[in-house]
Amino acid sequence: MLGTTLPDRSSGQLGVINSDSNGSTDAKSLRVKLVLLGDSGVGKSCIVLRFVRGQFDPTSKVTIGASFLSQTIALQDSTTVKFEIWDTAGQERYAALAPLYYRGAAVGVIVYDITSPESFNKAQYWVKELQKHGSPDIVLALVGNKADLHESREVTTQVSAALDS
Numbered sequence: 001m002l003g004t005t006l007p008d009r010s011s012g013q014l015g016v017i018n019s020d021s022n023g024s025t026d027a028k029s030l031r032v033k034l035v036l037l038g039d040s041g042v043g044k045s046c047i048v049l050r051f052v053r054g055q056f057d058p059t060s061k062v063t064i065g066a067s068f069l070s071q072t073i074a075l076q077d078s079t080t081v082k083f084e085i086w087d088t089a090g091q092e093r094y095a096a097l098a099p100l101y102y103r104g105a106a107v108g109v110i111v112y113d114i115t116s117p118e119s120f121n122k123a124q125y126w127v128k129e130l131q132k133h134g135s136p137d138i139v140l141a142l143v144g145n146k147a148d149l150h151e152s153r154e155v156t157t158q159v160s161a162a163l164d165s
């Protein structure tokens with residue numbers, strides 16, 4: 001989507017980047033490295049664009065390498081959470097680059113297309129890969145995308161729930 005970039009090696013896992021040193025109840029700022037993985041065309045870049053800019057791009061282009069975006073949200077207790085988002089390229093030719101982006105990630109979002117069993121197989125692969133080689137405390141989320149195409153659904157919710165558990 002936004003071109004090839006390499007991750008900043010200093011970007012780490014979930015971390016407090018600004019808390020009050022005297023222990024008062026002032027707002028905290030957290031930084032979270034999040035990586036999206038999944039087959040090409042499942043809609044990873046669209047999910048990120050929706051989260052960061054509230055938009056949907058029906059002409060979204062294939063990602064080259066990976067793209068980086070960030071989004072900061074405020075929690076009810078005034079804590080702010082800055083998501084540093086690595087949107088990886090789903091094409092097979094970029095698969096070897098994935099460890100560069102998931103290394104040190106606190107959250108892995110693995111996306112498949114509910115109309116594509118192949119993309120679900122790929123999602124299973126990424127779940128195993130992150131369980132084996134991701135951070136030991138990584139939080140994984142499995143996303144069945146393109147829910148609007150439910151009439152063409154080919155991956156049942158039961159099957160995806162089995163992987164999710």
Ligand SMILES: Nc1nc2c(ncn2[C@@H]2O[C@H](COP(=O)(O)OP(=O)(O)OP(=O)(O)O)[C@@H](O)[C@H]2O)c(=O)[nH]1
Nearest residue numbers: 040041042043044045046058060062063089090146
């Ligand atoms: N119907 C439908 N189409 C979607 C949805 N999300 C994305 N798309 C379309 O799917 C295509 C691929 O979306 P991308 O977000 O570029 O896919 P990607 O997973 O980033 O693909 P790579 O960059 O190759 O890894 C685009 O034409 C999008 O408009 C959705 O929820 N529903």
